[in-house]
Amino acid sequence: MTSISNHKPPPGLLLHKAVLYDFGVWLMLLGREQAFRERMLEPARLRCGESVLDIGCGTGSVAIAAKRQVGPDGTVAGLDASAEMLARAGYKAGKAGLDVTFTQAAAQNLPLPDATFDVVTATLMLHHLPRAAREQCSREMSRVLKPGGRALAVDFGTPARKRWWAPRSSHRHGHVALESMIAILEAAGLKIVETGAIRRNLGFALAMKSG
Numbered sequence: 001m002t003s004i005s006n007h008k009p010p011p012g013l014l015l016h017k018a019v020l021y022d023f024g025v026w027l028m029l030l031g032r033e034q035a036f037r038e039r040m041l042e043p044a045r046l047r048c049g050e051s052v053l054d055i056g057c058g059t060g061s062v063a064i065a066a067k068r069q070v071g072p073d074g075t076v077a078g079l080d081a082s083a084e085m086l087a088r089a090g091y092k093a094g095k096a097g098l099d100v101t102f103t104q105a106a107a108q109n110l111p112l113p114d115a116t117f118d119v120v121t122a123t124l125m126l127h128h129l130p131r132a133a134r135e136q137c138s139r140e141m142s143r144v145l146k147p148g149g150r151a152l153a154v155d156f157g158t159p160a161r162k163r164w165w166a167p168r169s170s171h172r173h174g175h176v177a178l179e180s181m182i183a184i185l186e187a188a189g190l191k192i193v194e195t196g197a198i199r200r201n202l203g204f205a206l207a208m209k210s211g
Helices: 018-028 033-044 061-070 083-096 133-146 167-174 176-185
Strands: 051-055 076-081 099-103 117-123 145-158 191-199 202-208
Touching: 033 061, 033 145, 033 176, 033 191, 033 202, 051 061, 051 133, 051 191, 061 076, 061 083, 061 117, 076 083, 083 099, 083 117, 083 167, 117 133, 145 176, 176 191
Parallel strands: 051 076, 051 117, 076 099, 117 145
Antiparallel strands: 145 202, 191 202
C-alpha cells in the first residue's frame, strides 16, 4: 500500500527515475541486490513479529527484505520523499506478495507517533541529506523507536567511484563517516551497541534506545 501526498520538497537530494535507479543498482551489484540488502540488515538482527520502519526507503528493496525477515506477524513501513520511488516500491512489494506500507514523507519530520517501532533503519540515505537534516532525522528515529528499540544506520564511508555504465543518479553518492553516524545517533539520545563494516567503504552503526 502506498500513500502519496503533495508537500514541499525537503532539503537534500531527491531521487527520481525509479526504474533506471533499480537498473543501475542491478548492474552495480551484478544481479545480487537481494543478498546485498539482506547483508545490510544483518546488524539489526530482525526477529519474527517485529515492527520495522525504513526511512528513505527508495524503491523499497530494504523494506521488502525486512518484511521477509519479520514474517506475516511483523509489520514494515517505508518512507521516502520521492513519489516516483514510492510508486516503484509499492509495485515491487505487490509483485512479491508482501504487505508493506509506503508513505511519502521527509526523513526530518516523520508523520508517526512516538514509540511505534522495534527497529528503525536508515540505509544508504543519510548521505543525501545536509548535516542539519541528518541530525533531525536521527532525532526522529529516536522518537519513533520503542524503549529498547534498535536504530541501524548504514552509509558510504568514502565517496563512491563513478562508473561509466551507471545511471546519472548513482553518480551522486556522497559519504558519511562512521564517526559522524555515531555522533548524530548519540546526540539523539541513542546508545551505540555495535559498529563495523558491511563491505569495503560501507560502514554501519547500531544503536539502542534506553528502556
